[in-house]
Amino acid sequence: MKVLNAFLAIAALITCGSCGSTYNITGTSNVSMMDGQKLYLQVLDDDNWKNTDSCDVVHGEFAFAGRIDSAKWARIYLNDDAPTGIPLILEDGDIAVKINDTPSTTTCTGTPLNNKLNEFLRSYYQIENDREALTSRHSQYIMNGLSEDEANRRVAGAYNRLDERIDDLVMKYVTENFDNVLGPGLFIMVAQSLYPQPVLTPWVEDVMSKATGKFKSNHYVKEYMDAAQQLQNASDGMGQPQGAPQSGTVPPPPTPNQMAGDSTAQ
Numbered sequence: 001m002k003v004l005n006a007f008l009a010i011a012a013l014i015t016c017g018s019c020g021s022t023y024n025i026t027g028t029s030n031v032s033m034m035d036g037q038k039l040y041l042q043v044l045d046d047d048n049w050k051n052t053d054s055c056d057v058v059h060g061e062f063a064f065a066g067r068i069d070s071a072k073w074a075r076i077y078l079n080d081d082a083p084t085g086i087p088l089i090l091e092d093g094d095i096a097v098k099i100n101d102t103p104s105t106t107t108c109t110g111t112p113l114n115n116k117l118n119e120f121l122r123s124y125y126q127i128e129n130d131r132e133a134l135t136s137r138h139s140q141y142i143m144n145g146l147s148e149d150e151a152n153r154r155v156a157g158a159y160n161r162l163d164e165r166i167d168d169l170v171m172k173y174v175t176e177n178f179d180n181v182l183g184p185g186l187f188i189m190v191a192q193s194l195y196p197q198p199v200l201t202p203w204v205e206d207v208m209s210k211a212t213g214k215f216k217s218n219h220y221v222k223e224y225m226d227a228a229q230q231l232q233n234a235s236d237g238m239g240q241p242q243g244a245p246q247s248g249t250v251p252p253p254p255t256p257n258q259m260a261g262d263s264t265a266q
Contacts, residue, residue, distance in 0.1 A: 021092030025064040027076070029057060029099040037078055043090055044073040047219075068092075071113060071181050089113040089181060104129070113182050120173045120186065127165050134158050167203065174207055178215040188220050198228035 025041070034057045041053040041064045052074075053064045064076075068090050076097065077085030086106055088095060093111035100106050104125035108114045134155055141151035170190050177183035187207060195201065208216065208225065215221060 021068050021070070023064075023066060023068060023090055023092060023095060025076075025088075025095045025097060027062045027097035027099065029060050029062070031099060031101060034078065034099065035060060040077055040085075042075050042077065042085070043068075044075075049075070073181060073185050087117065089117060113177075113180060116173065116177065116182055120169070123169050124166075127162055127169065131159075131162050134162065171207065175210055178210075178212045183215060184218040184221045187215075188224060191224060198224050198231060200228045200232050204228065 027039075029035075037057050038054055039057060039062050040051055041055075042049040043052050044050075053066060055062050055064060071089055071091035073087065074090040075085035075087050086097065086099065086108065088097065088108040089111070091111050091113055095108060095114055096110045098105075098107045104122075107118050109118050138151050138155045141154060142148060146154075170186065174183045174187050174190075177186070191198070191204060204225075211221075216225075
């Protein structure tokens with residue numbers, strides 16, 4: 001009996017180890033024009049976004065399900081040729097997607113990494129809303145008769161504090177997720193949205209000074225850093241880059257400003 005129990009336990013482990021992770025995505029949308037439209041699910045794999053599934057939106061509801069061998073960045077988009085979409089982490093568990101009229105209220109929750117990504121985006125959008133309000137205040141100062149220099153002086157401190165909040169937010173979520181797909185993805189997403197080509201800025205170097213070995217060896221991080229170092233060497237006169245790296249050569253997750261916008265505007 002003990003031998004049989006041991007055999008059954010080993011068989012169970014082998015079976016579970018071969019089945020991978022199962023994801024279930026259930027979604028709702030309050031965007032009326034999406035009803036009856038087809039949604040696509042893409043996964044970032046081997047430097048390419050690959051279609052893995054599609055479904056129709058019926059009465060504001062849609063669903064995807066499948067298996068995956070490890071957590072990966074994914075996106076849901078409306079049209080077959082849409083350049084961006086709603087980002088999520090495809091991982092084991094039940095994922096709830098709510099598509100609303102504005103990107104800042106569109107959410108993907110239910111699993112650990114998607115909850116963290118959702119928290120990051122909510123905080124990011126709040127800072128962006130504060131930035132827009134500050135820009136409006138700046139314009140109002142000028143409309144009320146202040147010079148542009150005086151208007152700039154009055155808002156300069158507030159803009160600096162917003163920049164610090166963004167820096168702190170990104171650093172927090174990247175460093176706390178060095179060893180899963182979220183950290184490298186956010187690092188590349190932010191770096192490519194801020195800089196037209198890979199560069200060794202103080203922010204990038206600060207992240208790398210704290211990084212774990214696993215983060216540094218991540219394929220996308222390593223490629224970005226190699227390209228940045230190559231360009232730095234060229235600018236220092238140490239050699240010419242072997243073909244200038246192009247921003248976006250490795251398709252990153254969409255930048256925050258692209259989140260969901262195109263998928264609901266087509």
